[in-house]
Amino acid sequence: MSTTPHLTRLPQRALGTTGPTVSALSLGCMGMSDLYGPADEAESIATIHAALDAGVTLLDTGDFYGMGHNELLIHEALRGRDREDVRISVKFGAQRSPDGQWLGYDARPAAVKTSLAYALRRLRTDHIDIYRPARLDPAVPIEETVGAIAELVQAGYVRHIGLSEVGADTLRRAAAVHPISDLQIEYSLISRSVETEILPTARELGIGVTAYGVLSRGLLSGHWQNDRELSGTDFRGHSPRFQGDNLTHNLRLVDALRAVAAERKATVAQIAIAWVVSRGEDIVPLVGARRRERLAEALGALDVTLTEADLAAIEAAVPAGSAAGDRYAAAQMAHLDSER
Template identity: 70%
Template sequence: MLTRTLGPKGATVSVLGLGCMGMSGMYGPADEAEGIATIHAALDAGVTLLDTGDFYGMGHNELLLREALRGGRRDRVFIQVKFGAQRAPDGAWLGFDARPQAVKTALAYTLRRLGTDHVDLYQPARLDPAVPIEDTVGAIADCVRAGWVRYVGLSEMGAETIRRAHRVHPITALQLEYSLMSRSIEREVLPAARLLGIGVTAYGVLSRGLLGATPAKPVGGGDFRAHAPRWQAENLKKNLALADALDAVAREQGATRAQAAIAWVISRGDDIVPLVGARTRAQLRESLGALDLRLAPEDLDRIERAVPAEAVAGDRYGGPQMAMLDSERPARPHTP
């Protein structure tokens, strides 16, 4: 397994990470035993970066990781945790809380659920509009000094927010959606991160399954994609046509479209680590196959032409959720 280094202080992780959210029902019912087996298979393959959030399954995902990492496996992995999203007992989303006291309370519960004495990287899931980012990052920095956190991260933050946060404490990585179908970070956020030496852990590299093996319209309230714009009616039809175009290009390389999509994200820079949301060992095996692809610049160009960013139909979230993404807001002019 190749490795990549994130951030100004050099956090070394595997070139491919495992996003564990789907193992806790965010994409519909999941098999817990298969999720644990998938984590074990990822570790055996050399994957070291595991991504979770304290609100995935209202704590279930962290408890799942605790079970999967028994027997001395905790020391083999780099765990990054998102916090701040507020949820009701029925699963409803209630907003975000990134006050300093909430930061430390959430971390206390996370450490207990994970059964560990530290989190490798801790990051607010979204910008809390009621709390200055300096206060949130300052609280995480306190946790770094206490030994409870190793590195500070951010998720879905805009360029100006990143710069402000980085002045308080070095930011190691940004977690952002980045794929052939979601490329908005290339305008302002990615250049700002690179100027500061901050890495990116990229989620949604298969566009929530649109670029996966057998994309099909999700059903049921347990799968948030049932209400996502890109999965609706005419949007879905147009997006599946793009997936088919990618499939044709991938087959010429002896690959699946999922492997081509992952390999494209890997190619975007040594500071980017794709997170694959495999829920099964079969999905994991397919994702790992992307590491065997050797794509020339002209191959990558053909992949991009198969899925032009401007041809993608629909936003990645509905209107209210999009409004919560600081990363999607135009940056104000910056004075160094």
């Protein structure tokens, strides 16, 4: 018998023309296991519970987040819950060594199926709702990768196929093989390259967008300080936007956004998230809250309705292209088909 409590219903959005309908704000779980420094496992599980109880229906993870830890964490958080109340999105393909170093990507058909088998076991589920390669594998045609996932859809192990950080041409090629539910890609006030070609192509093809990094890894949260010390396992210590003069410049943009938020009786984070929400009904922001108070703040963005005057004020505070520094270090940027 399920012990699922009564759930709130948040506004809903469809992931493209073929994907599932999910909550208009969803939860990215990466930081609960990896890349943002130490996390409190009990608080992480409590945050997932709070998200589900608030009506969040999409949880996003990757099999390489903590080398499987994140999937195991989600399994633990879903104990006693009705599996059909939750959509789980899993990225695969990133290769890592025991010490956490990045070794490249593997999206060959055999690797696709092996990765899925392990993900199913860690999550203790019989299906993944959306399965997607984390990056384009330059050694494997996207048609082969998508074709392998399509076989898993046919077999009932996967319900929808997604993509992550790919460009417009790759989107077209993938969609010619099998319907694509959504493209997961960074999209925020200071990461807007998707608007030029990728977003119009996704819309033409009926592909939704799950937008991650909507707070730019915490930079747009309103809580970041110039002198914040980062642990050695926090990748922001090597991210160009968080370095030296770049950080000083970017925090000035945050201060300008703070003034806009104050006039609207909202927090900086809520204004930044609400801006992404306003970009279209086909966009579902993923927030990376690791604690319940940050989740509650993020959910408050759904109560913020931005007028044309508000949008103009936000644009004036943080114009397109105004951020200093790339969103990843050079080596990681080279892996992004979306930036070519």
